[in-house]
Amino acid sequence: MPLASKGLTFGAEIQRDPKPEDYINASFIYHIPPVNTWRAELDFDKIDYIATQGPMKSTCGDFWRMIVEQKATGIVMLTNLRDGKQVLCHQYWPEELNxxxxxxxxxxxxxxxxxxxxxxxxxxxxxxxxTSSIEPNKCFTVWHLHMTSWPDMGVPDMIQLEGLMDKHQVLRRSNELEGPTVVHCRAGLGRTGTFIVSELLRKHVHEGAYVDIAGIILQLRRCRPFMVENVKQYIFLHEYANALISDPARGVSE
Incomplete structure (x- = not known):
């Protein structure tokens, strides 16, 4: 179970004793502000992301209910739907336009x-x-950014990752996104954690803060265990931090 948030529940604000079926495998990722010292810390007053696993066929409705209840208007998806015959994530959106x-x-x-x-x-x-039966007269837009080139348990192409982060930040700055951004891969751990840390590194470096990769990962794992799953992803984050520090203009989206 995630340590800081212990998972999300539906209607959490009104449920005093939620049932097991009210839980979804998702975790609040609290704000990690830039620091001038060696230690990153969580700010429990602000939620920046929701990390979750890719929806299964039986949980697509739960996924969208979470989106509605948490007022999240942005999704970052980091997995393909299939790897050969193996289903990695069920398609939780319509096949065709309109x-x-x-x-x-x-x-x-x-x-x-x-x-x-x-x-x-x-x-x-x-x-x-x-739209939902929770507020049937309210319609809102949810933006979906889908990167398919990032292999499971692997690392992304750095340029492609920066392009994804650029688009996310443009939406965020233009006020198209409200609430936390939902981020998922297959299990919501390795690629999801690496993406979130990459965004935090870019922000911290540009603000002249102390770069504490190990500390950031430690705080993320307080929210959701096993975020950033393996050595390859850990090394990639150090390489990305080095690229940011070596080129101050890098990762500054227009």
């Missing part, structure tokens, strides 16, 4: 319409129109 799919989670119904899909070299960008 098509609407309906999903159910307990008493909640969610409708998702694919409004836009643009394929860039490093990422596919989608926009969904979402």
């Amino acid at each position: 098509r609407t799919e309906e999903y159910t989670s307990g008493p909640v119904q969610i409708k998702v319409k694919l409004e836009k899909e643009i394929k860039h070299p490093e990422v596919t960008e989608r926009a969904f129109q979402v």
Whole structure:
């Protein structure tokens, strides 16, 4: 179980004794501000991300219910749907433009319409129109950034990763995104953790803060165990930090 957040529950603000079926395998990732000392710390007053596993066929409704309840309007997806015949993540959005799919989670119904899909070299960008039975008269847009070139248990191409982060930050700065960004790969651990640490490193380096990679990972693992899964990903983060420090203009999106 995640240590700091212990997983998300549906309707957590009104449930005093949530049932097992009310839990979803997702974790709040709290803010880790830049520091001028050697130790990174969590700021429990702000949630920057929600880290989760890729939805299964049986949990797509739960995934969208989480999006609605947490008022998250951005998703970063870091996995392919399949690897050969093996399903890595169920497709939780409509196949075709302007098509609407309906999903159910307990008493909640969610409708998702694919409004836009643009394929860039490093990422596919989608926009969904979402409505739910929680607030049936309210419709909101959820942005979806999908990177398919990052291998499971591996590391990304650094340039492609920066392109993905650029698009995420452009949406964030233009106020298109509200609430925490939902980030997932297959299990919501290795690639998800590496992406989040990469964004934090870029922010911390540009603000002239102390670069504490081990400390950041330690704090992330307080939120969700096993974030950044292996040595390859750990080495990649040091290489990326070195690239940022060596070239101060690197990673500064327009």
